[in-house]
Each structure stands twice: as structure tokens, then as C-alpha cells.
Amino acid sequence: MKPARLAILAVALLAGGTAAYLMSGDAPSAPAPTAAVVAAPVMPVTDVLVAAAELPMGQSIQAADLRWQAWPDQAVTASYITRQSNPKGLEEIIGSIARSAFLAGEPIRPQKLARSDGGFMAAILPPGMRAIAVVIDNKGGNAAGGFILPNDHVDLLRTFRDDEASRSGGSETLVSETLLTDVRVLAIGQIVQEKNGTNVVTGETATLALTPGQAELVTLAQRSGSLSLSLRALADSGRVAEPEPDADQRADKGLTIVRFGVSQQQSRR
Numbered sequence: 001m002k003p004a005r006l007a008i009l010a011v012a013l014l015a016g017g018t019a020a021y022l023m024s025g026d027a028p029s030a031p032a033p034t035a036a037v038v039a040a041p042v043m044p045v046t047d048v049l050v051a052a053a054e055l056p057m058g059q060s061i062q063a064a065d066l067r068w069q070a071w072p073d074q075a076v077t078a079s080y081i082t083r084q085s086n087p088k089g090l091e092e093i094i095g096s097i098a099r100s101a102f103l104a105g106e107p108i109r110p111q112k113l114a115r116s117d118g119g120f121m122a123a124i125l126p127p128g129m130r131a132i133a134v135v136i137d138n139k140g141g142n143a144a145g146g147f148i149l150p151n152d153h154v155d156l157l158r159t160f161r162d163d164e165a166s167r168s169g170g171s172e173t174l175v176s177e178t179l180l181t182d183v184r185v186l187a188i189g190q191i192v193q194e195k196n197g198t199n200v201v202t203g204e205t206a207t208l209a210l211t212p213g214q215a216e217l218v219t220l221a222q223r224s225g226s227l228s229l230s231l232r233a234l235a236d237s238g239r240v241a242e243p244e245p246d247a248d249q250r251a252d253k254g255l256t257i258v259r260f261g262v263s264q265q266q267s268r269r
């Protein structure tokens with residue numbers, strides 16, 4: 001066979017093989033480009049002193065109750081204790097008393113702490129206030145049935161005998177009036193906070209946070225009558241009290257005095 005025919009035959013065979021290969025399947029696709037890995041931006045942080053566990057009000061803080069925790073710089077406020085500004089902050093806080101409760105992981109703020117140099121009640125008492133204990137029925141008879149808890153807000157009512165009205169009317173006349181409103185209860189008996197889901201607290205005294213002037217008023221009121229606590233709703237705490245009805249409206253309601261089985265209607269005053 002002539003060389004020219006051999007060359008033509010070889011070219012034909014090569015073309016046929018290429019065609020058969022192309023018809024057998026798609027050509028392999030090009031490899032996908034690899035995406036470049038972008039590193040996440042590093043957020044600047046500061047070590048902040050936080051509560052290592054839940055701290056109830058009145059607890060004496062120890063080293064195990066505290067820890068340093070990284071905190072985003074943008075969330076750090078001037079009231080926080082940072083390792084950068086106060087490297088010995090943890091040691092300085094040890095021995096303080098928590099004036100209010102801390103949650104686990106909550107930043108420690110000096111405003112919520114008190115030094116333990118004095119007594120516990122003096123430590124949790126707000127500045128400028130006085131703690132006064134008033135006698136209450138340990139069964140809750142004059143304290144909202146015993147459902148008043150520490151840190152509740154109450155109105156203080158005074159009930160006493162009106163001697164002048166009793167002499168002029170010939171029968172005993174009792175008067176009840178609201179002495180103070182929106183008073184914070186510091187403790188009931190020796191209990192200063194709710195524990196283990198306690199819903200009812202009983203005691204013989206209720207310790208109230210009062211101004212010096214209010215303390216004088218309550219001390220005098222205890223000598224001239226009996227005191228009762230009226231529980232306020234949480235939504236009413238800090239709200240200005242509504243004006244009381246005038247004397248004529250209160251006199252219309254009156255009250256009934258029962259003596260030796262005989263009832264008599266008496267005015268409030």
C-alpha cells in the first residue's frame with residue numbers, strides 16, 4: 001500500500017476515534033474555583049468582674065463568687081469593674097455585702113454593694129433612710145393575711161379611739177386613717193428576702209424603710225393606736241396616691257360597734 005493511502009487511513013481512524021469518544025459522554029467540566037476564606041473580624045474585649053453564680057441580697061461576697069469575664073468593649077460602662085482600670089478589683093470586693101441580688105454572669109457594680117463594717121440591716125438600708133420595726137399580728141391579721149414579703153411596698157394605716165367623739169356620742173368611736181403610703185418593707189420578722197419560692201411570710205414585726213420624719217410619726221402612732229399594713233400592687237409602687245374622699249363622704253360610710261350583743265352605727269369620726 002502506498003504511503004499516501006496509509007496516511008489518509010491513519011487520519012480517518014484518528015478522526016473516527018475522536019468522534020466516538022465525544023459521542024460517548026460530555027466533556028469533563030472545568031474545576032470550580034476555590035472560594036477565598038475570609039477571617040472574621042476580631043471584636044475587642046475587656047475583662048469585666050462578674051458574679052460567678054447567683055448572689056442573693058445580703059450575701060457576704062467571697063472570692064469564689066467572682067470571676068473575670070471577657071466583655072465587648074462597646075458594652076462596657078463606667079460603672080463596671082475592669083481588670084485594666086482596677087487589676088485588684090476582685091480582691092477589693094471580697095467581704096462586701098450585696099445590697100441587691102446579682103444574677104450569674106451579671107457585672108459587679110459598686111453601687112449595689114456595701115461594706116460589711118456595720119450590721120447587715122445598716123448595709124442594705126438606702127442612704128438617708130431609717131429602719132423602723134412596727135408590731136404586726138404574726139398570723140397576718142393586720143398584714144394582708146401574711147402575704148406581704150420583704151421588698152414589697154405597703155401603705156401604713158393607723159386605727160385609734162377618738163376620745164372626744166366617744167364622750168360626746170356616748171359610745172366608743174374608732175377612727176382609721178392612712179398614715180403613710182408607698183413604704184418599702186425591708187424585712188418581716190428576721191426574714192429579709194423570699195427563699196425557695198416562699199409565698200407566705202409571718203412574723204411579729206415588719207421593718208420599714210422610712211425618712212427621719214416618717215420614723216418619728218410612726219413611733220408616735222404606735223403609742224396611740226394600732227398599725228396595719230395594706231399591700232400595694234407592683235404597678236402602683238412609686239405612683240402618687242389618689243386624693244382621699246372628704247370628711248363628709250367618709251362619715252357617710254361609718255362603722256358598726258357591737259357591745260354586749262347590741263350593734264350601734266357610728267360615724268368614722
